[in-house]
Amino acid sequence: MTEQRTLVGGSGQPPAGLATRAGDLLQLLRSNAAGYSRADLLEFTGMARSTLYERLDALFAAGLVYESTPLRSQRGRPPRALRFDDRNKLVVCIEIGHTHAGIHLLSLGREIVAAARVSVDIRESQEAVAGQAIEVALRLLDGRQAVGAGVGLPAPVDPLHRLGLERTVLAHWDLQRLQEAMEAMLDCPVLLENDARSMAVGEVRNPLESLVAVKVSTGIGSGIIVRGALVRGAHGAAGDIGHVRIPEASGHRCRCGRDGCLAAVASGRALLAAPQLAKYRTLRQLVDACGSDPAVGAAVTEAGRLLGRALAATVSTLNPGRLAVGGLVGVLPDFLAACRRQILDDAFEPSLVDLEIVPADSRTATAVGLCRLVEESLYAPERIEQLLSQRTA
Template identity: 35%
Template sequence: MVEVARDVVQQVPKVSGAGDMFQLLRDGRPRTRADLAAVTGQARSTVAARIDLLMAAGLIAPAGEATSTGGRPPATFAFAPSARVVLGVDLGATHARLALTDLASTVLAQRDLPLLITDGPDLVLDRVAETGAELLHEAGRTTSDLAGVGVGLPGPVEHATGKPNNPPIMPGWDNADVPEILGSRFHAPVLVDNDVNIMALGEHRAAWPGVADLLFVKVATGIGAGIIADGALRRGAQGSAGDIGHVAVPGVTDIACRCGNVGCLEAIASGQAVASRLEGAVTSADVVALVRAGDVAASQAVRQAGRDIGAVLATSVSLLNPSMIVIGGILADAGEHIVAGIREVVYQRSLPLATQHLRIVTARTGTQAGVLGASAMAVDQALSSDAVDRLVA
């Protein structure tokens, strides 16, 4: 046990307060006071006092006894994820998905509901607050148990303030104070990000936690990417990192995009763009249905969309050198057609050094990616060293 703890200390070079000590226990592995003293270099009396604080806050609990080397077996302690709950909210153009989870992002209660983002922040967030309260009641919890709320929005978000920034498909939402509106209803911290970032976070935590460099690409009505680099979500200077939907596709100059430019990837390869070129299709879901029904034209169109996406991702591979690209969003449900098109171009155009270990796969978390990512975002905030120190103070 001590040897394992020594491995952990390399990741946490400085352990000072109870919050720092708690980070060592977040992996759920039981540890003794001696283990923690060996890792932190602190006196056993200091370790014991901080264990008492964390237990009083409900963040850790006794986890049985370790193997004795002589004398009374020492007690072990581990993370108690059921201590509090968080609410994950994934808002789309025409739907909302909410999930109440514990502090390990295990879903306790969930609700999907039709909801139009164009109804504006007052109506939409009021519905979110009502549904969140219902989920708390369903799980037998109260707002006092709520450690935080994570929200994903289908548009650009200034993550530092949680306010949407000129979102193109969200009329009335520009600069709306989402954290204040929901925070006043739940009496808990509220964090907001764009939907692709929280999907990337959810897919990474739930399906690929050991992958340090991952690019998540959502292909639906629009196209966007979430960047995981060195194990962390990267948002960029203004929060617009990963906006590949408005990168120009090489050689395309005659297709206008809603952003005002021409040749944007979203205008060429999104589900909406593919649907506009097929008979019998209006939405991305229609495209997927045609492909599943064996429609040759739809299958060919989706594969070509994959090639166009691959042309942009080839540049991203050279720039970011991910070890994995995960394709999500509704168009990923069209089977291997879109992934095959992406692979075809990425492996052809990127340098062998960048692609020799690169995997390109479809998302494992499906429709759950958004709420799981929103939950993880709220949990990370609630269980940060500073937040834990404030909680036990």
């Protein structure tokens, strides 16, 4: 596997001025799936041999590093690669939507080991929704222990839980309690993140890429990656473009309580509420009829155009190299084509040079993104330092 593992990591070259704690050594090993020899590590870090070996011993003992087959055949004893031990480590990724939860079990190498879906109703209590998702996750785990779990939520998520959920679909939830309850049920650390933001992380192909991922299902959200780094904003609210006001939505009441939000006219919820589409009871039914019912086709096309209006400002502001549009509505060809046309019309030309506007890999991008975020969090240098000091204490 040649994938660059770290989300924020640069070109695979060791950073200059590398710190030499065990956690930093692990970070370095994680940045290169092929691993490094002891000689490489001595050269990159400038550490004394005895110090390096002491740090590596601690990482070996904690099951975080292993010695793989020889790097290359040559005369004499070939050097062996030291690698981050990602073997047999499972991550539970749960994407909670308005009506369904997708549960994936992934290896740290981002391979999907098992997957399932369950119907949920996000208007219910967090205990009920989380309980249903965890029950499925435990069944997929089948007695195995996960190293961590990531949960994607259709609302802004602030890692410090300071952000109010009052105006969101999760107004009746408490994320701090949700996280603690899920950690107890899964017996591992749980990370909560916005779903569109997780999708954006899962869409990253190149460590220095700038991209925007937009998810259009029942609601609308986006995730922003700038040169490989996830942008959360000062308080975790970055990318919540569903509530950008556009003139075409004037007079339309949004679920957030305001008037004129993009989501009031271009979201799956808005499509389902359109009088001419009243016969569709679920978003899935509506989406499935897009090719055969001209009324659906026209409404979806108009929704895509309106999203393009709002996204043109995002494109002009951030100049992403790729715009990945996902979600049940977002991947519809009519929707995406109309969105693309409007962006090309409205955005400032220099921001459009080489811009790719493509469907997101929406089946797995969110799960892959959550898995990446969980790994970044679990194996962050500070956390590893803490873990190792607890082991020696």
